[in-house]
Amino acid sequence: MDNNENLACRVCGFIQCEEPWGEDGSTPNFMICACCGTEFGYEDCTKESVKVQRDKWLDAGGRWWELKNKPNNWDMNEQLKNIPIDYK
Template sequence: MSSNKFVCRVCGNPQADPPWGEDNQSPTYEICDCCGVEFGYGDCTPKAIKVFRDRWLVTGGNWKYPKYKPDNWSLEEQMKNIPES
């Protein structure tokens, strides 16, 4: 079973480590390579997540660190990973 723990709550980008820790309560304060949110800060409430996501999408949904962007990347596909909040 794939776990939502390993995706960014804002953009759905898979993460090597769970952004909010194994217990979902210990944010790493790392920056998402894709949307640029800081885990534990910009994604701390459903409202914060939505505000950050909307701002990110309005500016084009670009990668914060484009070198990590997969060749076959699809914003639409990735956003299917986003956990319900």
């Protein structure tokens, strides 16, 4: 897994400051994604749960969990491209 994939939320693709699943890709930090509100290690622990969480987020309009962290030039489609390949 390259560094960008290791930093990306598995649900929405938002690049995190810390690796949500650690350097090894299997040790979650249980933080909350500022974009989609996913708790790493809980709502994204399986490929199926990632897809369920993503569908819930998209069905709700892809609203930001912490609006203050939303980039001014945010593009949902570009961000979704950051999702790790195994979780698309």
